[in-house]
Amino acid sequence: MTLSGKTAIAGIGATEFSKESGRSELQLAAEACVDAIKDAGLTPSDVDGLVTFSSDSSSEIAVARELGIPGLSFFSRVEYGGGAACGTVAHAAMAVATGQAQTVVCYRAFNERSGHRFGQAAPRSDRGVTSTGMEFSWHLPYGFATPAAWVAMYARRYMHEYGATSEDFGRVAVAMRRHAATNPKAWFHERPITLEDHQASRWVVEPLHLLDCCQESDGGVAIVVTSAERARDLPNPPALIRGAAQGAGPNQMMMFSYYETDLTTLPAMGRVGETLWRQAGLGPADVRAAILYDHFTPFVLVQLEELGFCGRGEAKDFVADGGVELDGHLPVNPNGGQLGEAYIHGMNGIAEAVRQVRGTAVNQVAGVENIIVTAGTGVPTSGLIISRF
Template identity: 70%
Template sequence: MLSGAAAIAGIGATEFSKESGRSELQLSVEAVQAALADCGLSPSDVDGLTTFTMDTSSEIAVARELGIPELRFFSRINFGGGAACATVQQAAMAVATGVADVVVAYRGFNERSGARFGQVSVAAATQVNTNGLDNAWTYPFGLGTPAATVAMQARRYMHEYGATSEDFGRVAVADRRHAASNPAAFFYGRPITLAEHQASRMITDPLHLLDCCQESDGAVALVITSAERARDLAQPPAVIAAAAQGSGRDQYVMTSYYRDDVGIPEMGVVGRELWRQSRLSPAEIQTAVLYDHFTPYVLMQLEELGFCGRGEAPGFIADGAIELGGRLPINTHGGQLGEAYIHGMNGIAEAVRQVRGSSVNQVDAVENVLVTAGTGVPTSGLVLSRNGAR
């Protein structure tokens, strides 16, 4: 059984910036070195690596640069940011089955100074796979950026449930408030008000600039090993109580517009599996890290994961519920809107800090943390726990 068998024992990251000044391979290696140092292991202990299909640094290159002698396991996950939690799932499955003993999940990129995901990308519509074929149907009609595709979904959500731009803005305000007290965040010391959100320029209606995550340079790495071994290492372990992937009916990458469900049912698949594996319920989650590349999807995730009913997320967050002191503080590091956009991997690191009790915005009495990966795409999620599965 996967639940409780493995844990995240170490976390590491580079600084987050708009121009790193070094290669993506170097960033990844630095993050892995930091994660290993965090838990007291060395490259010779590592026998597995996992990352995103989009990552430019191959496992063997990372292994060579680190001096990892042999790899018994390596794996890559598709679908962009939807891969984040699934890299940990893959590592946990390898550890739980004895395929590997110590697996490092890593992601490093120069997404601001190099290839910018937020701009129109011809490569996305010409890649030699069916994702490229799907994109080729939408890109010629102007749906050539992530913001453009999310705006379509956001507008329909507003139409169906009466949500407003101010509702989306409350997510941005919460994230930036948390980032303001996080020295590692790009927007450290720079909170925003709802009025400032509303005054920010329109990117693609109804999304304002402050509804959109950053483009960042940086890297994050996570060390996964058995829960038993992790308990003997330098840091308190974040036990993997559940790990899941999900794809919904009639699924596309960012353009699943023609199904009847206005939400993001792939996240519903993930949520049901997380609750099944962990034997927990939404009421037993003290804090969550919800993938926030665009604010509307945070509201939809709250609904799909069962924290509130369909169309009820605007009311759920209206009274500060997602801020520190609220009933479900989210993205206490500042999220991808406030800390950095490292494809969701920095959110997993923050979940580990919450379990350890070492976050700069620590939530009281944390036992279980929910983490999600990219939305609008086939996705993944985790429940990390202080004491493991029931």
Template identity: 70%
Template sequence: MHSIVDKTAIAGIGATEFSKASGRSELQLALEACKAALDDAGISPHEVDGMVTFSMDTNPTIEVARGLGCKELSYFSLVDYGGGAAAGTVLHAAMAVATGAAETVLCYRAFNERSGKRFGRAMSVEGLAPDARSAHFGWYVPHGLVTPASWVAMLARRYMHVSGATSEDFGRVAVADRRHAATNPNAWFYEAPITLKDHQSSRWIAKPLHLLDCCQESDGGQAFVITSLERARDLVSKPAVIRSAAQGSGYDQHSMTSYYRADKDRFLPEMGVVGRQLWSDTGLGPKDIQTAIFYDHFTPFVLCQLEEFGFCERGDAKHFVRDGEIELGGSLPINTHGGQLGEAYIHGMNGIAEGVRQVRGTSVNQVDGVENVLVTAGTGVPTSALILGTDE
């Protein structure tokens, strides 16, 4: 993706409040978030000529464009695989801007995931068309693997067996996230930190996952404005340079149930595909990243991501979290907004916003000397990630 390296930027970020009952439609949430992002950049809706969202969103680009009062769209894209597409939206937008397909692109995500259709509820193949997707889940649902937590629990148990990690190690991720959320007024769990004892005593969801290993269900919206770096420099807010962005799918990839890879294989090789692209594109490496926003819908996958991106050797993430390296003051503070465990679960989009704030120097939990921030998208599915940097 060398054609996008350091050529585009996130020029505006905007969000609704994060809640459990928004009291308004998902389209209204999307419009509010997009308008806030445009205002943050100082751009009129008339200047928007591109839009990107991702699957499982109920807000078509033409509805959002009409609601905002946009004039014409020359580029629109829908990225697949749910939360795995979060950073992919930025990739698609950056490619559109870098190639001239569009000049000003909105990326957005909005839903009533708690008050509307409960996202974490058990699924069924009943009523699904007899297609490849229903056939895939048809192998799992009859055996009780019916929720995202149950799918991840299988991989988490195997990771514990291979790496020696414990439930307490998973809990340290939750404790760090909630500690960071506790000082973030926009977080659902503002002023509500937890202890490792709280984590261990929370009820089982699907062993080895406790309740506090699982992200929230949230109502809310988040949006970004992507344009050229040259143009972003002349806008209202400090730009976050898109160093690079990438998507990846691994060998023998399944959706949340990649149980059939060999023992020697890594747990999230699709994230490894993304990591290799990002390091190659930018010439950066783990030591060049000052803070990271890891997709934390379930805590075990944070440890796996630390290993996939080379912050730890395979099996060593447990030591990394035990030593407090992921907390403020550590060598790699993560999820300084509280993550999806502590702030809100907007399928990774709110994590991208925190990456922008870290680059701007405006985070409520600002890390000193930030030059580059790694942000990842959903794990267990074909995924994406990006690196944001300062404009210097």
């Protein structure tokens, strides 16, 4: 039994990406969902399932109320921050493939810049005596309180093991900003940076400069999942879901799996990659482009290694050789990624993958038959392989 090829993404939608949306997160969610449903050539009454992130502030029933969806047969939430992104589509695909729902919309919408910002240090752990609260309690008291800091701990060890440098991380940021510069929807449209800009940007948490960290955004993105057969009858070319996987590694923690694992690796992503390649019957040589979650530059390097695009410790050379550029060996995040386009918790990357498969992206990579998409790293994560029908 396999999920591969049974479902497809029929519609994508989004709000504008900004630093201050000026409206509620629920409104952003509703707007993004309506946009995606229209893109699929459907109406809200066709939708019978909703999936979002556990961390989203708008409940499925609230979104259903706003959209006028008459009823839901399936609703689900996916845990672990940005690691949920592709997981929402995986849940939707499972529901559709098993007949639990006909058409499921996945959404994520927030005012991450004008409202609650994830990058700020929480004054105290209010998570209490939960398992997650316990995890944070080994880290927060030391002022080790931000995602940038948690990723920096991995990055420092990666530099030590493989001789990677801050410039190696910086080249990722430069590439993403170059891609964003030609994407009118990107926040950093027409605002590329140089490696010198990267090096001159202030420290956030050494070894990460400001420009190693993705921006913060307000906005929403929604994805419509339905059966492959049904998608074929809808207006846009279907983006077939060939692979959909979630993954957690050994002794996994939220973003600090430092205790028994090799800090230069992301075992959760390795697991997702293996599952995706197996489900799709494909390998790294079969994808023409990749959407790699880029909240922090160092993990783009580690993902290239975990997914098999290069060997351990070789990603810095892969990137330095221009491998992730639009004309490179593996164009990564042609939309500019979260560093350049917007930080919508990885959901805007899924939309870009769909556009690449449809052939409608602004920075279209020629001949994209298959594309791999990943979700937040460091946390338990997820991934997709999307293919032309």
